[in-house]
Amino acid sequence: MPIPSLVKEYRVKIRKRHDQALYSGLAHFAFTASVALSGIILALCQVKNLSWKDMLIVPITFAYANLVEYLAHRGPMHHRTRGLGLIFTRHTVEHHHFFTHQAMAVERTRDYKIVLFPALLIVFFFGFFASPVGLLAYRLISPNAGYLFVATALGYFLNYECFHLIYHLNDDHFVTRLPGVGILRGHHARHHDPVLMSRFNFNITWPLCDLLFRTYR
Template identity: 35%
Template sequence: MKYDDDIRARSYKFRDEYVQATPWWYRGEMHLGFTLIFTTAVIVYCAAQLHAPTFAEWLAVVPLFLFGNWAEWAAHRYVLHRPTKYFSMVYKRHCAVHHRFFTHVTLEYKGHRHWRALLFPPFAPVAFVLAATPLALVIGFAFSRNAGYIALLTMAAYYLMYEGLHTLSHVTESPFLDRVPLINTVRRLHVTHHDPELMATQNFNLTFPICDTLFGTRSDASRSAREPMSPSGG
């Protein structure tokens, strides 16, 4: 299709320019490593602070998970894909970099220098945890110390899950991932989201498509808009 060919050509041209402009000192392994180490450290620290948590306290995971799913959907739809006064840099980073670097026909990443366009910036997990801390403190004060730590643990784990599923969604040529339940659905939906004509209207959940389904922004999960995830067809 001419549409796909034009998109592919523009994307690869942008990729070359972006990679060439990447600072010499950038190492994708360190970028990914910091994200993994920081979020895992927060999870381990919070878990170590728990003292005989009850089943009722662990139930805090459920509403926090659902809140995280909504926050992921809303931020993606209304901040990352709409220019706003206070978050213009975030919008530009997402739409002018990530969605030009990766399209529905150029979804793959090759080499550690591509991770700069794939992952959230290194400060993002720190900012996310800091933003989640006040809510965890309120929960800890209103319910129990354990509930507060479980809240922060859940939100850090959600961020880690988000980055993990998003990264897997950019792994192409993988018949194995195409057969794994849930992950194959997430991957197919993400292909559609990276179509330039559809990115501002469909599939804003990068993890479980709960809010996309509730608010009518989910595309047909049985087949992505234009291309299968891999030659196997997913």
């Protein structure tokens, strides 16, 4: 399907706005993946004498991350919120105009910048949000629970970034043919329809909260 002319025009404008000579989409993805994977390995290496009770933190963190993903996306990412305007601009204004349900794919790796979280935001998110919760779990439940929280949260984040990027790759990319990926790509493509974007399909990874809150379409 050809890219609609309005999207084409918008892409030229947004590429100019974000133009940085040294930017590399592949390096951006490699940075995200290596920060997340290093954190996961470092956290898992600290786990000792694991009990099934400690393991309970894994599904709890997964469900919590799914809810945070859902609420952040349904809330400030799609509704201008005081103090969080930048998130709204990056998501609703830029990401959703750059990619619509009729033009979901990147045209080059430099377009990854409009899909992936900025590198600084990753450091901020884990320094000021995930680590304190991990520390609380460490102190209030057990050291293993703290490390498993950090590993699961980082895993969920990496899963988010990988899947979101896969949804915005060309149809002929081999990863798009992996089992189940087509269903998730369809789920996200429907979210990119401007008529539906602020009402349906807010989970980027696993649509659990979309099913729970009846926003699955």
